Amino acid sequence: MNQPRAVAVYARISSDPTGQALGVARQLEDCQKLAADRGWTVAEEYVDNDVSAYSGKARPAYLRMLRDIRSGIRDAVIVYNLDRLTRRPMELEEFAAECEAAGVRQVATVTADVDLGNDDGLFMARVFAAFAAKESGRKSARLRRKARQNAEAGKPGGGPNRPFGYEADKITVNPVEAELIRQMVRRVLAGETTRSLAACMDAEGIATVGTGEWRSSTIRQILLSPRIAGLRAHRGEIVGPAVWEPIITMEQRQQLLNVFAAKKASGRRAPRSYLLTGMLRCGKCGSRLYSAARQNERRYVCLSGPDHRGCGGITVTAPPVEEWITAAVLYRLDTPQMSDTLSGRQATDARHTELLAQLRRDQVKMDELARMWAEGEISRPEWKAAREPLENRVKTVERQLSQITGTTALEGIVGHGMELRDRWANMNLERQAAIVSAVLDHATINPATIKGGKFDPNRIEPVWNL
Ligand SMILES: [Zn+2]
Known part of the structure; x- marks a missing residue:
């Protein structure tokens, strides 16, 4: 066997409350020494930090090493011990399979050598892996018991952060x-x-x-x-x-x-008390405006502070904005464009139905083809040839479907703006808000330019849904 010239060295720090595990520096040093003793050339060190292989968390360096093995740029692997590499038997099988596929036969550990190229080696590796998995399970049960005992003794837990009010030992009061x-x-x-x-x-x-x-x-x-x-x-x-x-x-x-x-x-979600909640944005920072009353005045404001993180720079009195937007919405409902939009939407609906039917027909055909191939009525090349155009059409139809947005609750209100205006005052706020939001996507409230508190409709910049 040739001397490996692009060896992967793998090391992992596992979380280790007992402090008895080897530091990663020591693992790497021992692996490098082993490579030097054998005349192997190390190409790269792969190091994963503070994660237990048993816990199933992602190990980015390990995955990168597997990828490099797969792509053929590593010809051997050195780890300190097999339990650094994998702790679940399943993972070892995957690792062995990747190595075999890439022709990587030599896996050395500081404690024992494994040659995955022969059955004995693989068997030994499996035994190690099974043993490590069992140990690991025992270890976590042991740790759980220990944590419980700690708690019952009133001692602090093992989380990474100290609690606010206490020093790093989690006991001394700050x-x-x-x-x-x-x-x-x-x-x-x-x-x-x-x-x-x-x-x-x-x-x-x-x-x-x-x-x-x-x-x-x-x-x-x-x-x-x-x-x-x-x-x-x-x-x-x-x-x-x-x-x-x-x-x-x-x-x-x-x-x-x-x-x-x-x-x-x-604090259960209060019923809506402002018509435009969620539909107004700050003209300075783009945050949404919140309803906030001051004395007897209802207002929409941009809120700074920890829970909102707006700029705090916009305030507007609620009633005139609500009146202006309502009037604009009801007016729009009666415009000719609006009925065009609605009939456009209905046409879209028809197209939607048609595309869905097409998709279903194609899917049935594809199932049928698969059945014919499975039962030997057609050959594999015939199956592939028949399937390809179907597959392409399904992809196209799916794309077209994703571009069509469905209709809204517009039917029944388009063309009825006048009528709604008469009934508006008697509708409840939820219904009013539903009608407004069917037509209005949002409105931006810009800073006031006129002094003296008089309401200026030019501050409102609506963006219509339709
Ligand atoms: Zn703002």
């Missing part, structure tokens, strides 16, 4: 963050929203423990976590007192739970 938590608790109990708290944290430049920005959900998560009351939870269940100091009292925790439970009960 006095500055603890004070912030206590402030937030007082403010929530006094009726302040988590959204406003998130905005304050952002404004004061306080960092989250991860990389993210402050959101209402971040605040809620911190305040509702049993941890800050000195409790240890495991898999969503409180298992007992924790070894760390509490930041808030048990009474405060109970009050918080009550406040959030009450909010949840009252």
